[in-house]
Amino acid sequence: MTQQQGWSAPVPPPQRKKRRKWPWVLLGVVLLLAGGCAALIVGIAHEVGEESGREITVTYEVTGDAKDVTITYATYSDGDLSQNQVTDVDPPWRKQLKTKGFVKGGRLVVTTGASGGTVHCRVTADGTTRTATASGVVATAVCDGF
Structure with missing residues (x-):
């Protein structure tokens, strides 16, 4: 007689490890x-x-009937601030500057003299216009924010 081997279940193939996604x-x-x-x-x-x-043009303008006006204008260009003053001016007065740099703009301050009168300031820069008016003796108009 032959010896019978016991029946055994087939061995499943080894499972592959799942890769983590x-x-x-x-x-x-x-x-x-x-x-x-x-x-x-x-x-x-x-x-x-x-x-x-980028370069822009800044235009400063002063009009009015006052005499002996003092004009102070400041301009930022290439990171520097330049300030200039003109005294004893009879309007109209106009100044045009080119400026560039990340910070651009400036300020225009117009003061009437001892004889009084009315002054109007106007600044145009990069499509933006600012205006101000002052009347009286030693009155000041300020145009900024451009």
């Missing part, structure tokens, strides 16, 4: 965020560079 998903999210931040920084740097190199 979350580290790859996390890596993808991190790469997307880093790429988005880099693109944003490059875009902002480009805009700042363009704006700092």
